[in-house]
Amino acid sequence: MQPKRNAALLLSVLMLSSGCLGLFGPDNQTPEEIDCVEQPSHPDCFVHVITEDDCTAQQVFTGDACRLMRRPEGLDYGEDAIILVVGIEMQALTPSFTGDGPHDWLVNPRLPDGLSLDDSGVISGTPTGETQDTRYTFIGANPMGSTSATIDITVLAAPPTSVLYIADVLQCSLDNHCSIDAPLVIGGTADSWSAVPPLPEGLSLLGDGSISGNAGVLGDSNHTVTASNTGGSVETAIRIITLHEPPSGLSYEGHPFYWIIGEPVQIIPAISGGEITGWSIEPTLPDGIELHQADGSLRGSPTSVHQLREHVIAAENTGGSLSTTILIAVRDLAVTELHYEPYQFDLREDDAIEEVTPTWEGGSPDYWEIDPALPFGFSFNFTTGAISGSATLLQPWTYHRIWANNSGGTTSTLIQIRVTSLPPDAISWTGTEFAFKANESILIPATNDGPDIDTWEVIPPLPSGLTLLPNGTIEGTPDERADWTQYTIWANNTGGAVGLNLWIAVHDLTADQDDLRRGMGNTNWGGWP
Structure with missing residues (x-):
């Protein structure tokens, strides 16, 4: 723009010096008319036109002229305070003012991240971070002066x-x-x-x-x-x-359990996991034993026999439950000191035994056994162990073992039984003295009105030719002379023995005569001596 301004000044000087303006020439001089068509380059043919470039920094070009610039005043964005949200684009704020527009825009302090102030003073952008409520001063300035406005800006986080x-x-x-x-x-x-x-x-x-x-x-x-x-x-x-933490482990050390009536029991379980708040068991425990809710222990003293059985114990809390199975049996006290009084039964035939019951210590027998069986006529009570009956058959001593049994164990004892006859009695012969003739058959029958006789014996032996029969009768044919001798005949049975005395003599006449006439001739004997 400066070269053009210089050219215009030069043109003015030339026009003045040449008299084109008529300032220095005669008043009656007729100006030369220039045909600008024919002489377009003639100085008089140039028309001075003012452009924006002709204006100074303090001027404003109005379209056909330059005028003195006015300072901006009354800057206003229409908002005194705004609240923005991180990540949400703000509505752009355009400034308004009076006077000529600012050439430069400033803001203090620096705008929040994501916001900007452009060359026309417009505030825009999308905030990227939170800021506290801050007052910002915006300044619009041109060479003639400046104007300012403040806005309080708060940037909130995105909710x-x-x-x-x-x-x-x-x-x-x-x-x-x-x-x-x-x-x-x-x-x-x-x-x-x-x-x-x-x-x-x-x-x-x-x-x-x-x-x-x-x-x-x-x-x-x-x-x-x-x-x-x-x-x-x-x-x-x-x-x-x-x-609760659910129970994770439950055990009762030592099962299966075999307990004895009356003996104290205390079994404490091993538990892992959470606290147990409740215990239960199925089926119920033996009489006298309890499941303690405090710790799940089994305590007490059993009072009755309990057959071996499975029991399921459950431990529970609010978190869950856990169960375990145990075996429990309660045994009776073992039977001890088993006795029968009497334990020896020495009976006569037809004797009766009133009921004889045993005595014992410890628990009660559940069942009884005997071996061998009692003799005929006697009975054994397999519920009570009692013995009773009558002696009907003879028998020697027999030994019988009797067992008393229960869940706690077994014990035994021996009894002895013998059945004998009544001792021999009421035995007789036709006489007590007998003289027999040799070589003649004889018979002395025995009469037994008492018990049966098992065996017969005679001491000393009968004369030669005589025999003692199994029924006590004496018979035979004596074949030699025998002096008067006392013979004891024994009758024996299981009840005893009895000895009866008989006198017997055997005469032989021929032998007697020979002895008498020894050294003599024939002699006539008329009869018994």
């Missing part, structure tokens, strides 16, 4: 719009660590977290929304968790259930 935990229910075990990961937050980042009502004792709501801790109290509760930031808040619900 969270949704909070999602991985599960709606948090299951916890009493006195154990319990946690749930931080939830998914949709929208802005949460700066703070709160729960209403407060979380159960021992659990904490952490800065990222996660829940962690050791649950210290049983319960089932619903909580509203609120995620907040400067832009707003959002709520979600979570249910927290705190139960």
Whole structure:
């Protein structure tokens, strides 16, 4: 623009010096008329035109002229304060003012990240970070002066719009660590977290929304968790259930159990896992034994026999249950000191035994045994162990073992039985003195009006030719002379023996005569001496 201005000045000087303006020439001089068509380059043919480039820095081009620039005044953005949200584009603010427009725009302090002030003073952009409420001064300036305005700008975080935990229910075990990961937050980042009502004792709501801790109290509760930031808040619900840790191990050391009536019992189980709050057993325990609810122990003293049986014991708490099976039997006290009084039965034929019952110590027998069986006529009570009956058959001593049995054990004792006849009695012969003739057959019958005789004996032996028969009769033919001799005849049976005396002599006449006439001739004997 400067060369053009110089050319114009030069043209003016030339016109003045040449008299084109008529300032220095005669008044009556007729100006030369220039045909600009024919002489377009003649100086007089140039028309001076003012452009924007002809204006100075303090001037404003009006379209055909330059005028003195006016200072801007009354800057206004239409807002004294605005609140923006991170990530949300703001509505652009365009300035208004009086006077001529500013050439330069300034702001102090620096605008929040994401916002800008352009060359025309427009404020726009999308904030990318939170800022506290801050007053910003905007200045519009041109060479003639400046104007300013202030706007309070606050950039809030984008509010969270949704909070999602991985599960709606948090299951916890009493006195154990319990946690749930931080939830998914949709929208802005949460700066703070709160729960209403407060979380159960021992659990904490952490800065990222996660829940962690050791649950210290049983319960089932619903909580509203609120995620907040400067832009707003959002709520979600979570249910927290705190139960006992379920039982994980249960055993009763030493089973199967064989207990004795009256003996004390104390069996304490081994338990692992959570605290047990309840115990049960099926079927019921033997009489006298209890399942203690405090620790699941079996305590007491059994009072009756209990056959070996399975029992299922269950331990439970709010977290679950666990069961185990044990075998229990209660045995009676063993039978001891078994006796029969009397234990020897020396009986005569037809003797009767009134009922003889045994005595014993310890428990009661459940059943009885005997071997060998009692003799005919006697009976054995297999319920009570009693002996009774009558002696009907003879027999020597026999030994019988009797057992008394119960669940606690067995014991035995011996009894002895003998059945004998009545001793021999009422035996007789036709006489007590007998003189027989040699070589003649004789018979002395025996009469037995008493018990049967098992055997007969005679001492000393009868004269030659005579025999004692099995029924006590003497018979035969004596074949030699025998002096008067006393013979004891024994009658024997199981009841005893009896000896009866008989006198017997045997005469032989021929032998007698020979002895008498020894050295003599024939002699006539007329009869018995």
